Each structure stands twice: as C-alpha cells, then as structure tokens.
Amino acid sequence: xxxxxxxxxxxxxxxxxxxxxxxxxxxxxxxxxxxxxxxxxxxxxxxxxxxxxxxxxxxxxxxxxxxxxxxxxxxxxxxxxxxxxxxxxxxxxxxxxxxxxxxxxxxxxxxxxxxxxxxxxxxxxxxxxxxxxxxxxxxxxxxxxxxxxxxxxxxxxxxxxxxxxxxxxxxxxxxxxxxxxxxxxxxxxxxxxxxxxxxxxxxxxxxxxxxxxxxxxxxxxxxxxxxxxxxxxxxxxxxxxxxxxxxxxxxxxxxxxxxxxxxxxxxxxxxxxxxxxxxxxxxxxxxxxxxxxx
Numbered sequence: 001x002x003x004x005x006x007x008x009x010x011x012x013x014x015x016x017x018x019x020x021x022x023x024x025x026x027x028x029x030x031x032x033x034x035x036x037x038x039x040x041x042x043x044x045x046x047x048x049x050x051x052x053x054x055x056x057x058x059x060x061x062x063x064x065x066x067x068x069x070x071x072x073x074x075x076x077x078x079x080x081x082x083x084x085x086x087x088x089x090x091x092x093x094x095x096x097x098x099x100x101x102x103x104x105x106x107x108x109x110x111x112x113x114x115x116x117x118x119x120x121x122x123x124x125x126x127x128x129x130x131x132x133x134x135x136x137x138x139x140x141x142x143x144x145x146x147x148x149x150x151x152x153x154x155x156x157x158x159x160x161x162x163x164x165x166x167x168x169x170x171x172x173x174x175x176x177x178x179x180x181x182x183x184x185x186x187x188x189x190x191x192x193x194x195x196x197x198x199x200x201x202x203x204x205x206x207x208x209x210x211x212x213x214x215x216x217x218x219x220x221x222x223x224x225x226x227x228x229x230x231x232x233x234x235x236x237x238x239x240x241x242x243x244x245x246x247x248x249x250x251x252x253x254x255x256x257x258x259x260x261x262x263x264x265x266x267x268x269x270x271x272x273x274x275x276x277x278x279x280x281x282x283x284x285x286x287x288x289x290x291x292x293x294x
C-alpha cells in the first residue's frame with residue numbers, strides 16, 4: 001500500500017499525465033509504471049475523467065503495469081503449495097487474464113462448475129476406468145461440442161482457457177486440461193500426460209490406467225498408440241513420458257506455446273512478459289520450451 005508521500009506523488013503525476021510537453025508526458029508515464037500497483041487506483045479514477053486524452057493515457061499506463069502485477073501473482077502462486085503443488089486452475093486463470101485483462105475473473109471456474117454439474121448424473125454410478133473416460137469424453141466432445149482447432153491451430157485463443165471454453169475449440173494441452181478440471185469436480189482421477197509434441201490425458205489407476213486423446217475426441221490410447229503418437233511428432237518414445245505431468249510442466253508448456261506464437265507474429269513484448277512468467281514458475285525461462293509444445 002502506498003504511503004502518504006507516495007499517494008501525493010501519484011496524484012501529482014496524474015495531473016501531469018496529459019501535459020502539453022511530450023517529454024513530460026513520457027516521464028510521467030515511466031514513473032507511474034515504475035510505481036506499479038500503487039498507482040492503479042489513481043489511474044482508474046483518471047479513466048473515468050471527462051477528458052478523452054486523460055482517459056486514453058491512463059488506460060495505456062494501466063495496460064503497461066498489468067503484466068508486472070501478474071508477474072507478482074505468478075511468483076506468489078509458485079510458493080503457495082498444496083500437496084507439494086500449486087493450484088493449476090489458479091494458474092490457468094492468471095494466464096487467461098494476461099490475454100484478456102478485462103474478463104471476469106471467475107468465468108472459468110463458473111463454466112467448469114456448470115459442465116461438471118451437467119455431467120454428474122451421467123457419471124455418478126460406479127464405472128470402470130474406461131467406461132468413465134468414455135462417458136466424460138462423449139459428454140464434452142460430442143454433447144457439448146468441444147473439439148480440436150485444426151484449422152487455426154496456432155491461435156492464442158486455443159491456449160487462453162477462457163477463450164477455449166467460449167469458442168469450444170482448443171489444442172491438445174487445453175482440451176486435456178479441460179478433462180482434468182471437469183474430472184476433478186466429478187471425483188475422477190484424470191491427470192495430464194506431457195507426451196512430447198502432443199499432450200494427452202489419462203485416468204490414473206494403479207491397476208488399470210486409461211490413456212486418451214482429447215484432441216481426437218477422447219480416443220482411447222494403448223501405450224503403443226502413445227509411442228506411435230510421440231514418434232509421429234518426431235520424438236523417440238521413452239516410458240517416463242507416460243507419467244503424470246506436474247502443474248508447473250503443464251502451465252509452462254501452455255506459456256511456451258504462446259511464446260512461440262507471439263514470436264512468430266513479432267509480438268515480442270508479449271513473448272517477453274511470458275518468459276518472465278515462466279521464470280517465476282520454474283526458475284528457467286527456457287523450461288520445457290522446445291520439446292513439449294501443444
């Protein structure tokens with residue numbers, strides 16, 4: 001929280017935000033960005049100002065500060081552990097806010113809750129692992145219409161979870177994570193599997209694990225199918241690839257997909273912010289980058 005002298009300084013800077021002198025305006029902008037979160041309440045008041053120039057400049061500064069806010073939240077998330085891991089759903093929400101800062105923060109949770117509520121009656125009786133997977137995937141990919149986005153695979157909206165839920169189109173990692181989140185709400189031990197080149201999911205049973213491909217509408221996979229899928233993507237298969245992906249591996253992999261997309265489209269500032277988020281979560285901005293896309 002800002003001290004009284006800092007509040008006074010911020011108020012003074014806000015009054016200069018639309019100064020006639022471009023040098024002054026740029027200095028004011030830089031200082032407000034440096035002040036970070038403490039300046040946000042004052043900038044939000046400025047956004048409601050009658051002068052369009054003041055409103056526009058205040059919004060610009062807020063957009064510049066926002067990635068710094070998220071970086072702090074990712075750092076905090078990385079240290080908030082339950083059962084040795086931080087909450088993947090919370091991380092997915094933060095990542096979506098990077099892409100769409102103005103969206104309601106609870107839209108992802110509410111949508112997942114609704115999907116699970118609709119699926120509950122279908123899944124509540126005791127089923128074998130394979131039956132449970134078939135019921136869940138039939139519900140999500142046939143009844144609710146989620147599908148792999150094969151025509152615009154590299155779109156960032158395939159990775160931003162809120163957009164994926166709205167458009168009902170995603171890539172292997174987000175569709176698999178959808179199964180994880182809905183499965184968790186239904187009491188099913190669905191987990192992500194970081195198969196190189198093509199993320200999948202599995203019903204995590206010690207005696208009867210069931211691997212499946214949400215990008216292919218939930219097709220059941222044998223271990224041999226998984227091996228073929230990895231080799232098709234250009235990777236030599238190793239048994240440990242079928243282990244459960246950690247939350248860090250999953251979210252960093254999503255971020256690396258976005259880094260790749262933004263670098264290709266020359267949106268280097270966004271790619272740079274994502275590299276900072278990756279470092280905050282994993283300690284290494286290159287973590288998982290080239291070998292585990294999608």
